Amino acid sequence: MARGREQHIEHLLRRAAFGATEEDVARYANMPYVAAVERLLTYDNIPDEVDGKIGQPGYVGVTARAANGFQPQANIDDARQRWLFRMVHSQRPLQEKMALFWHNHFATAYSKISGTFNGTEATRMLASKPSDDPDRVVGQYELFRQNALGNFRELMIAVAKDPAMLVWLDGRLNVRGRPQENFARELMELFTMGVGTFQETDVYAGARVFTGWNLARPNNGYYAFSYVAAQHDTDAKEFSFPIYPNGSRVIGGRAAAQGMQDGLDLIDAVVRHPATGPRLARKLYDFFMNETDTPDQALIQDVARIYYESGYEIKPMVRRLLTSSQFHEDRNFYKRYSWPVEFVARSLKEVGWSGFSLANTLTPLLNMGQQLFEPPDVAGWELGRGWFSTGGMLARMNFAAQLASNQKFNLRDLARPVGKSPESLLSFVLDRLTPNDYAPSAYNALLDYARAGISNWTGSDDQLATKTSGLVHLVVGSGDYQLV
Amino acid sequence: MAITRREFVRGGVAAFTVGFAAPAFISDLARAQGRAQRNLVILYLSGGNDALSTLIPYTDSQYYARRPTLGIPAANVLQIGSDRNGQALGLHPRLTGLKSIFDAGRLAIVQRTGYPNSSRSHFQGTDIWSTADPSSPSGTGWLGRYLDLLPSPLDPLTAWSTVRETPRTLLARTVGVPSIPSVAGYAFASPNTPTDAAFARDSALRIASHLPADQPHLAFVNSTAQGAFATLDRVAQVNTYVSTLTYPNNGFAQALRAIAGAIAKGIGTKVFWVQTGGYDTHATQGTNPANGAYTQLMATLGDGVAAFYRDLENQGLLRDTLILQFSEFSRRITENSSSGTDHGAAGLMLAIGGTVRGGLYGTAARLNPTPDNQTLENNGADVRFETDFRSVYSKVIDSWLGADANAILGGDFRAGAPNIL
Numbered sequence: 001m002a003r004g005r006e007q008h009i010e011h012l013l014r015r016a017a018f019g020a021t022e023e024d025v026a027r028y029a030n031m032p033y034v035a036a037v038e039r040l041l042t043y044d045n046i047p048d049e050v051d052g053k054i055g056q057p058g059y060v061g062v063t064a065r066a067a068n069g070f071q072p073q074a075n076i077d078d079a080r081q082r083w084l085f086r087m088v089h090s091q092r093p094l095q096e097k098m099a100l101f102w103h104n105h106f107a108t109a110y111s112k113i114s115g116t117f118n119g120t121e122a123t124r125m126l127a128s129k130p131s132d133d134p135d136r137v138v139g140q141y142e143l144f145r146q147n148a149l150g151n152f153r154e155l156m157i158a159v160a161k162d163p164a165m166l167v168w169l170d171g172r173l174n175v176r177g178r179p180q181e182n183f184a185r186e187l188m189e190l191f192t193m194g195v196g197t198f199q200e201t202d203v204y205a206g207a208r209v210f211t212g213w214n215l216a217r218p219n220n221g222y223y224a225f226s227y228v229a230a231q232h233d234t235d236a237k238e239f240s241f242p243i244y245p246n247g248s249r250v251i252g253g254r255a256a257a258q259g260m261q262d263g264l265d266l267i268d269a270v271v272r273h274p275a276t277g278p279r280l281a282r283k284l285y286d287f288f289m290n291e292t293d294t295p296d297q298a299l300i301q302d303v304a305r306i307y308y309e310s311g312y313e314i315k316p317m318v319r320r321l322l323t324s325s326q327f328h329e330d331r332n333f334y335k336r337y338s339w340p341v342e343f344v345a346r347s348l349k350e351v352g353w354s355g356f357s358l359a360n361t362l363t364p365l366l367n368m369g370q371q372l373f374e375p376p377d378v379a380g381w382e383l384g385r386g387w388f389s390t391g392g393m394l395a396r397m398n399f400a401a402q403l404a405s406n407q408k409f410n411l412r413d414l415a416r417p418v419g420k421s422p423e424s425l426l427s428f429v430l431d432r433l434t435p436n437d438y439a440p441s442a443y444n445a446l447l448d449y450a451r452a453g454i455s456n457w458t459g460s461d462d463q464l465a466t467k468t469s470g471l472v473h474l475v476v477g478s479g480d481y482q483l484v
Numbered sequence: 485m486a487i488t489r490r491e492f493v494r495g496g497v498a499a500f501t502v503g504f505a506a507p508a509f510i511s512d513l514a515r516a517q518g519r520a521q522r523n524l525v526i527l528y529l530s531g532g533n534d535a536l537s538t539l540i541p542y543t544d545s546q547y548y549a550r551r552p553t554l555g556i557p558a559a560n561v562l563q564i565g566s567d568r569n570g571q572a573l574g575l576h577p578r579l580t581g582l583k584s585i586f587d588a589g590r591l592a593i594v595q596r597t598g599y600p601n602s603s604r605s606h607f608q609g610t611d612i613w614s615t616a617d618p619s620s621p622s623g624t625g626w627l628g629r630y631l632d633l634l635p636s637p638l639d640p641l642t643a644w645s646t647v648r649e650t651p652r653t654l655l656a657r658t659v660g661v662p663s664i665p666s667v668a669g670y671a672f673a674s675p676n677t678p679t680d681a682a683f684a685r686d687s688a689l690r691i692a693s694h695l696p697a698d699q700p701h702l703a704f705v706n707s708t709a710q711g712a713f714a715t716l717d718r719v720a721q722v723n724t725y726v727s728t729l730t731y732p733n734n735g736f737a738q739a740l741r742a743i744a745g746a747i748a749k750g751i752g753t754k755v756f757w758v759q760t761g762g763y764d765t766h767a768t769q770g771t772n773p774a775n776g777a778y779t780q781l782m783a784t785l786g787d788g789v790a791a792f793y794r795d796l797e798n799q800g801l802l803r804d805t806l807i808l809q810f811s812e813f814s815r816r817i818t819e820n821s822s823s824g825t826d827h828g829a830a831g832l833m834l835a836i837g838g839t840v841r842g843g844l845y846g847t848a849a850r851l852n853p854t855p856d857n858q859t860l861e862n863n864g865a866d867v868r869f870e871t872d873f874r875s876v877y878s879k880v881i882d883s884w885l886g887a888d889a890n891a892i893l894g895g896d897f898r899a900g901a902p903n904i905l
Contacts, residue, residue, distance in 0.1 A: 115777075116768075170766045170822060178821030182766045185605075185827075195608060200862075203604070292701035335701065367669055369648040377530075379607055382649050388705050389650050389663035390640075390712040391670060397688065397709065398673040405675030438691075445690035452683035469675040470684055478691045479705035 003330065005029060009036060010434050011333055014484040015288050016040045016322055017093030019346030019434075037322045041149065041315055043092035050090040051082065051129075060088050060348055063359035072127060073139070074120045076110050079127035080372045081358040083141070087345040088353065098148035098314070099141060100341065101287055104383075106159050106191060107375035108140055108168040116167050117223075125164040125223065126373050135222040140164040141373070149315040152280065152307070153271045156191065160267060161225035163215055169378065172215035175231040179207035186378050192270040194279045198240060205237040209251060209262045232259035243269040271312055277304035281317065288321045290335040291384050299326055334436040334483040337384050340368035342484065343396060347476050350433045352407045352414075364402065367395035388482070397477035404473040411472060412465040419459035422450035422467070429471045435480045446474060522884055523747050525740075525756045525807045526627065526653060527834075529785070531764030532606065533811035535831040535867070537771045537778055538579070539593060539848075543572045546851035550818040554771045554825070564844070567595065571848040576771075578782035581790025582834075590793075590802075591836050592904040594876055595846035596859070598830030598869030602813055606764070606827075609812035614652035616874050616893050626877055627755055628656035629892045630885060640711050641718060643755040644746060646739035651757050660707055661757075662715050667722045667742050672713075689713045718751045725749060728798035729791060736760040737788035744795045747805065754885075760784055763811060767822035793836065802838030806884050806905070809834040810873065816865055817851055829861060830869035833876055835904045845902040846871050875901040 003011075009028045013020040017040065020028070028036045039046075053059045054070070062085060066075035072082035086096045113122035128139040138146070140162050147155040159165050165183070166172040174180035184206030188198045211233040216226030237251045243265055251262050270276060281303035285295060303317045310316050326332060338346065344361050365371055369392050375381055404411070418428040426446055430438075438446070450467050457463065475481055541547050542558035561574025562583045575583050585591040599618045603609040611621035624632065631643060636658060643654050643661040654661040664670050672688075674681030692709035696702060725745030731737040736758065743756045762781055770776020789807065796802045814831030830849075850857055853864025861868040874893050879901040881889035890896050 170824070173767050173820075173822030173824075175821050180766060180820060180822060181826045189605060189607075195605060200604060337701070337705070367648075367665070376649075377606065385701075385704055386649055388708045389645070389648060390660070390708050390715060391663035391665050392648055393705070393708040394670060394672070394712045394716070397712075398669075398671075401673035401675050408675055439694045439696065442691040442694050445687045448690075449683050449687035452687075453679060466676050466680055470680060473675050474684060474687055474691065477688065477709075479694075479702055479709055480691075482705050483702060 003333070007434075008033065008328060011328075012036060012040075012322065013093075014346065014434075015327075015336070016097060016318075018087045018097065018342055019349045019484075021349045022432075024349070034323060037319065040094040040322075041319055043095050043149075046091050048090075048092060048095075050086050050092070053089055054082065054085055060085060060353035061355070061357040061359075063357045065359065072123075073129070073132035074123050076114070076119060076123045076127070076373055077359070077362060079123050079141075080362060082127070083372055084341065084345060084358045084361060087341065088348050094318075095145055095148045098318075099144040100339070101284075102144035102148065102155070103141060103372070104375065104380035105283070106140075106144075106165065107378050107380035108164050108373075109375055109377075110373040113164055113167045121223070122164075125167070133222075137222050149318060150313075152312040152314055153267070155314075156267050156271055157264065159191070160187070160210070160213065160263060163223045163225065166213070166215045166225065171210060171213050174207060174211050174213060175228075176211045176233045179204070179211055179233065181207040183207075184210055187267075188270055190379055192279070193241075193273045193275040197273070197275045202239050202241070205239055205251075206266060208233040208235070208237050209266045212256075212259060213263055227260040229256040229259060232256045232262070234259055237262070239266075239269070241269070241273060245272075272308075277307035280304075280307060284314075284317055284321060286383070287336075288318065289324075289327060290332045291337065292335045293331065296326060299324060334480075336484050337387055338482055338484045339381070339383070339387065340365050340370035340392075340396070341372060343368070343482065344399065346484065347400065347403055347481075351403055351472055351476065352410050354407070354410050356403065356406050360402065360406075361399070364395055364399040368392050368399070369395075393479075393482075396482065397473075400475075400477035400481075401473045403476065404469040407472070408465050408469040411468040412461060415464045415468040416459075416461075419464045419468075421459075422447055422457060425464070425467060426450055426471060429468065429475060433472070433475050433481065435475060435478070436483065438478075438480060442478070442480070446471060449474060521754060521804065522886075523743075523754060523756065523805045524627075524880065524884060525743060525758060525805065526651075527789070527807055527809040528651070528653075528757070528759040529763050529781075529809065529811040530610075530759050530761035531811070532609070532813045532815055532827055533763045533831055534765060534769065534771075534778065534815040534825050534828075535595075536814070536817065537769070538576055538782070539595065539832055540574050540576065541571055541848045541851065542574050544848075544851050546853075550851060550853075552819070553823050554769055554819045556771055560772075564593075567844045567847050569847045573844060573848060576779075576782045576786075578779050579786040581786040581793075582836075585790065585793055585836055586842055589842035590838065590840050591834065591842045592840050592902070593844050594833045594835070594871055594902050594904065595844065595848055596830045596867060596870035597810075597833045597846075597873045597876060598813070598867075599872055599874070600869070602829035602861075602866070602869065604813060604827035604829075606812055611652060613810055613812055613873060614655075616877055623655075624657055625651070625653035625655045626881075626892060627653050628661075630881065630887055631656040631661070631755070632658050633887055633892070639752050640714050641751060641753050643757070644743070644753045645757040646742060647757065647759055651759075654755065654757055660711050662711050662719075664715075664719055664742070665739075667719055667745070670712075670716055670719045672716060685713070719746075721749045721751060722746050727795050729795055731791045731795075732784070732787050734784055734788070736784055737791060740788050740792040741795070744792055744799075744801075747796065747801055748799055760788070765815070765824050766820070766826060767824040769819075769824045789836065797838075804838070806835065806837035806840065806880070808876075808880055809836075814867060817849075817853075817860070817867065818865065829866035831867075833873065835876075835880075839905060841904055845904065871902060872897055872900055875899070876904070879903070879905060 062081040064070040065077035072078040128137045130136040169183035171183045212228045212231040548555040560577045563574045616626040645663045722745040731741040771778045815825035815828040849859035849867040875897040878889035878897040883905040
C-alpha cells in the first residue's frame with residue numbers, strides 16, 4: 001500500500017510531534033520532507049512563545065488549580081496543564097517531545113520532593129521557568145527543554161547538579177564517611193551504561209565520588225547545587241571499568257577543594273562508556289522508529305556511532321533516525337504504542353478542543369497510567385505494552401468518550417457538509433483522525449454503528465450530533481488508534 | 485547479562501500470544517467455578533522493605549550500635565516471643581493490627597528469606613522475586629505459570645491486579661490479567677444515550693475482536709480492550725459490596741476492600757495482586773517518631789491488612805484466603821548518614837490467613853559485623869538469606885493452590901520449605 005505525501009507528514013508529526021491539526025499538516029506538507037525535519041530539529045529559529053497563548057481564545061483551555069490563579073511554577077496540576085498545553089500548541093513540538101523523553105529517562109517524581117519540602121517548592125524545582133521566578137530558577141523540566149536536543153554530557157552534568165535530582169536520589173545527603181548510593185547506582189544502571197555493565201563495588205565507589213555534591217539555600221531564596229568540600233571523601237576510588245581515556249580505573253586522591261572534579265571525571269567515564277551510546281541509540285530508536293518489531297541493529301549502531309563521533313550530541317542522532325530511508329518504510333508506520341500524554345495531545349489536535357479544559361485530562365491520564373511529574377519510579381514508566389492493561393485501555397476508551405461528548409456540537413457542525421450517508425460520515429471521521437487502515441471486520445463494525453438505530457438516514461443535526469461523536473469515540477478508543 | 489524489565493516487555497513478550505477468553509465463555513466459567521475456593525492475595529511492598537524495622541531483634545546490642553538513630557527502643561516494640569535460636573523479637577510499634585493476628589495464630593513470619601547473590605537493583609530484584617528465577621529473571625511470572633497450567637479457556641477474571649500495570653508475577657503466556665485499579669471507574673462510557681451506547685459497545689467489542697496474527701502489537705492492544713469487555717459487568721457487581729467495617733481511606737486499604745468485595749461476591753477470581761509503596765527509605769526513614777515515614781508505612785500496611793482480615797473473618801471467608809507478602813530486598817544493617825538505609829539483601833516474608841500456622845519461622849541474623857558471622861554477607865553489611873524464597877512459593881503452590889510446585893518453579897525447593905500451611 002503506497003502512502004501519500006500527507007500521510008508521510010502525518011507519520012512524521014505523530015512521531016516527532018504530538019500529532020497534527022489540519023493546519024499543521026498543510027504547513028509542513030508545503031515544504032520538502034528534509035526541510036520539514038529540519039524545521040522540527042532546528043526549533044531555535046522559531047520563537048518560544050507558546051506560553052503566551054495560554055488563556056487566549058482559539059486554544060485549548062486550562063483551569064487553575066492553584067488558589068490564586070494559574071500558577072504553573074507553584075502548583076503541580078497547573079504545571080501539568082502548561083506542559084500539555086505546550087504539547088498541543090507549541091510551534092517547536094520536537095522540543096516538547098524530547099523534554100518528555102528526558103523526563104522518562106531521568107524519571108523524577110514530585111511526591112518525594114513535595115514530601116521533603118512542600119508542594120510549592122517541589123513544583124518550583126520541577127517546572128519553574130526562569131521568567132516565572134524572582135530568582136530565575138530553572139526547574140528540571142525546563143532543563144530538559146533547554147537541552148532537549150543538546151549535548152548528552154552537558155545534560156548529564158546538569159542533571160547531576162539539578163536540585164530536584166539531588167532530592168529525588170538523595171544526593172543532598174551524600175557526605176564523607178557515610179556515602180549515599182542512590183544516585184551513583186542509577187547514574188550507571190539507568191542514566192547511562194545500563195544494568196549488567198558494572199559491579200556493586202562500582203556503586204560504592206561512585207557514591208564516594210559524589211560525596212559533597214549537596215544542596216544549599218543561599219539567602220533562603222531557593223535551593224541550588226552546592227559542592228561542600230568538607231563533606232567530600234578525598235581518598236582514591238577504584239572502578240571495574242576505565243575512568244580515563246588511558247584506561248586507568250582509578251580516580252586518584254584529591255584535595256577536598258578540588259574534589260568536585262571526581263564527579264565530573266566519573267560522568268565523563270560513564271558518558272564515554274561503550275554501552276552508553278548503543279543504549280541511548282536504542283531508546284531513541286524505540287521512541288521515534290519502531291518498538292514492536294525486531295530492532296534494526298545496523299541503524300542503531302550507526303546512531304550510536306554518531307553519538308561518539310559528534311561528542312555526545314543528541315540532535316544528529318535524532319536527525320539520522322528521522323531522515324533515514326527506514327523511517328518512511330511502511331513496516332515502520334503505526335509501530336509505536338502511544339504514551340498516554342501523546343494519546344491525549346494527539347486526540348485533542350485531531351478531534352478539537354474548543355471549550356475543553358486540560359484540567360479534564362488530569363484524572364483520565366492518571367487512570368491511563370501517566371501522571372506528568374509522577375513517574376512510578378526512577379526507571380520511568382513501563383513503556384510499550386506496559387501501557388496497556390484492561391484498566392488502562394478502558395481509561396483511554398473513556399477519555400475518548402469524554403472528549404467526543406465535549407466536542408459533540410463542534411463535530412456535528414464540521415460534519416454537516418459530509419453527512420449525506422453513514423459511509424461519507426465515517427470517511428470524514430477516519431480522514432480527520434488518521435488511524436491506520438482498519439481491517440474489514442472493524443470497518444464494518446464502525447459502519448454498522450453509524451447505521452444502528454436509524455431507519456431513515458437524513459443527515460439531520462440530531463443524527464450527526466449522535467453519530468459523529470459516537471464514531472469519534474469508537475475510533476479514538478479503538479486499539480488501532482493507540483498505535484502511532 | 486541481565487535483562488531489564490523494560491527490554492523484556494519490548495522484546496520477550498512479543499513471542500507470547502496473550503489474549504483473553506471470548507466473552508461467550510465467561511458466564512458459564514464463572515458459574516462452574518462457584519464461590520467456594522481458595523484465594524491468594526499477593527502483597528508487594530515496593531522499594532525494598534527494611535525488615536529490621538518490621539521485626540526488631542531488640543536484645544541484640546549490635547542492632548542499636550549500628551542504628552543509633554533508627555533503632556527502635558526495646559521498650560516500644562510489640563514483643564512476639566523468640567525464634568528457635570532464642571533471639572527475642574518484636575514487631576514495629578505501629579503494627580498493632582498484625583500483632584493481634586499473630587496472637588490469634590494466623591500470622592507466619594519467615595525470617596531471612598532471599599536467594600544467593602542477592603541483587604541490590606530494584607528492577608532486577610523485583611524481577612527475580614516475580615519470576616522465581618535468579619539466574620534468568622525474564623519471561624513469565626511464577627503465578628503467571630500457575631495460570632498457564634489451569635484448564636483453558638481461562639476465565640480472564642481468574643486473576644485481578646489492583647494496580648495499573650500488570651505485575652510480572654502475574655505475567656502469563658496464555659492469559660492477560662486484568663488491571664482494575666478502581667472498581668467504580670471500570671465501566672464503559674459513551675457520549676450518547678444508553679440506547680446508542682449499547683450500539684457503541686457492540687461495535688467496540690467487534691473492533692477489539694480483531695486479533696491479527698501478523699500484527700501482534702495490534703492484537704495485544706485489542707486483547708486488552710476485549711478483556712475489559714469480558715470482565716466489566718462482573719466487576720461492576722463489586723460496586724454493590726457492603727463491607728462489614730470501614731477500611732482506612734487510602735489506596736492500599738481501598739484496594740484490599742475491593743478484593744474482599746470480589747471474594748464475597750464470588751466473581752471467580754483466585755489470585756489477586758495488591759501493593760503499597762514508599763519502602764525505598766534511603767533518607768529520613770522515621771522509624772520512631774509518631775509521624776515518621778516508616779511509621780506511616782507500617783500504619784498503612786498494618787491497618788489495611790487488619791481491616792481486610794477482620795472483614796473476611798466477619799463474613800466467614802477467612803479460611804478461603806491467604807495473603808503472601810514480599811519485597812524485592814531488605815536494607816543495609818548500618819544506617820546511613822541521612823538517617824536512612826541503603827539497598828540490602830535478605831528480608832522477611834509474611835503469610836496471613838485462616839489456615840496459616842502462625843509463628844516465627846527461621847532464625848534472625850546476628851548483627852555483629854565480624855568475619856566469622858555466617859548470618860551476614862557483603863563484609864557484614866547485609867543479612868544473608870537462610871530460607872530460599874522459592875521454598876515459600878513451593879509451599880504455597882503445593883498446599884494452597886494445589887498445583888505442582890516443581891513444574892511451576894522449574895526445580896525442587898520443597899526441602900527447605902517452612903511449614904506455614
